Amino acid sequence: MARKIVTVGSATRRAIKQIFARLDYARLGPIYCDEGGDEFWAAKRGLCQRLGTTLASSLVVRLKPGGTSLYVGAGVAEIPPLAMEILDLGRRVIACNLRRREVQVLNRGCGGFPIRFQHQAAGAVKDRVDHLWLVSVLNDPERFPELSVLSYGRANPVTFNARKFLPQQRTVAKLVDHCLGRLTLPGLITTTVEEAVWVAEWCHRRGIPYRIDSRTFASPTVGDPICFMKIG
Ligand SMILES: C[S@@+](CC[C@H](N)C(=O)[O-])C[C@H]1O[C@@H](n2cnc3c(N)ncnc32)[C@H](O)[C@@H]1O
Numbered sequence: 001m002a003r004k005i006v007t008v009g010s011a012t013r014r015a016i017k018q019i020f021a022r023l024d025y026a027r028l029g030p031i032y033c034d035e036g037g038d039e040f041w042a043a044k045r046g047l048c049q050r051l052g053t054t055l056a057s058s059l060v061v062r063l064k065p066g067g068t069s070l071y072v073g074a075g076v077a078e079i080p081p082l083a084m085e086i087l088d089l090g091r092r093v094i095a096c097n098l099r100r101r102e103v104q105v106l107n108r109g110c111g112g113f114p115i116r117f118q119h120q121a122a123g124a125v126k127d128r129v130d131h132l133w134l135v136s137v138l139n140d141p142e143r144f145p146e147l148s149v150l151s152y153g154r155a156n157p158v159t160f161n162a163r164k165f166l167p168q169q170r171t172v173a174k175l176v177d178h179c180l181g182r183l184t185l186p187g188l189i190t191t192t193v194e195e196a197v198w199v200a201e202w203c204h205r206r207g208i209p210y211r212i213d214s215r216t217f218a219s220p221t222v223g224d225p226i227c228f229m230k231i232g
Contacts, residue, residue, distance in 0.1 A: 005065075005088055007057045008080070012087040015113050016080050020049045023109040028076065031102045032221070045076075047220040052080030055190075055217045055226065060084055062188055062228060063091065067130040071095040072122040072179060073137040075102060077221045081133070081190075082115050094129070096122040123178045131188045132179055136222040138195045144168040151194050176202055185232025192224040199229055208232055 008016075025045060029037015059081055063069075069085055071078055074095035085091040095117045097103050103119040110116070138144070139151040146165035149155045176198045183189070185208065189199055196212055203210045208231055216225035 005060055008053055008060060008084045009088045012083050013053065015087060016049060016053060016083050019079055019083070019109050019113065019115075020045060022111075023076065024105050027105050028102065031099055031105070032075075044220055048077045049080065051218060051220040052077055056081040056084035058215070058217070058228070059190065060088060063089055063131055065089045066091060068092040068127060069094070069131040069133060070122060070125055070127070070129040070179060070182060071133040072175075073097060073135065073140070074106075074117055074133070075221070076106070077135075077219060078133065079106075079110070079115070083113070085131075086115055087113070091131075094118065094125055094127060096120045096125065123175055125179075125182060127182065128184050129182050129187075130184050131190070132183050134176075134179065134189060134191045134195055134199075135226055136192055136195075136219060136224050138172045138176065138198055139192075139224075144172060147172060172198065180231075183231070187231055189229040189231060190226060191229060192219065192226055194224060196227060196229060199231065203231055 023045070025041040026038070029041060033040045063085065066089070069091060071082065071093060074082065074097050078095065082093055082095055085093050097106075097117055097119060098121060100119045103117045106117045139148045141148040146161055147168040149160070150165065180199065180202050191199060193216060200210060210229055210231040213228040216227050219226050
């Protein structure tokens, strides 16, 4: 009987190390930060590799070999779990990102390994998946400034712009509806505590049971607490 994989394999750890050593941090700097990109990556690159591998080790036991995952907003922090899914579990992964330049840098860094990022909106993905990765996307301050301050509990009631908030809320609800609609049940979602409310609301409306694992993992780039949700 085949043994169940319980941690990230050593060949995958070596691949992750090589990819992180190869990434062009000078080009990633202005993509992630308005200023101070060099300092940001000096502080974050090791964290992304280390915390990402810890998270990948927790994810590996929750996924079946041979399934499919949809990553919405996959960036540097997602390299370890993507590598684990593809190299250790032989899973298919659709890793979407709306920043064209970041996708180019990531794909160059992953050259020689079967890990590919796509410059594509997750809302256009038609495939069925058994795992959805949705981390620090629905509260992204760049795309959803009003929704983001509200989500993080930082909205100022004096200056909050409810008129700008409403279309952001509709866009996020549509994205959530599309991505969750791609998930086969029972399914797994890796998300953040702040974003879990969107998944919970989607499940409530449909009478679908869900369970949020109490353990959380700090996201290395944004600092949001990441959690696992089982739905269906
Ligand atoms: C704040 S960043 C978070 C990136 C990464 N998950 C992390 O934690 O470092 C948000 C990312 O989501 C991506 N994004 C936002 N909406 C998206 C969509 N509809 N489809 C694919 N990617 C999307 C953006 O391109 C960006 O890369």
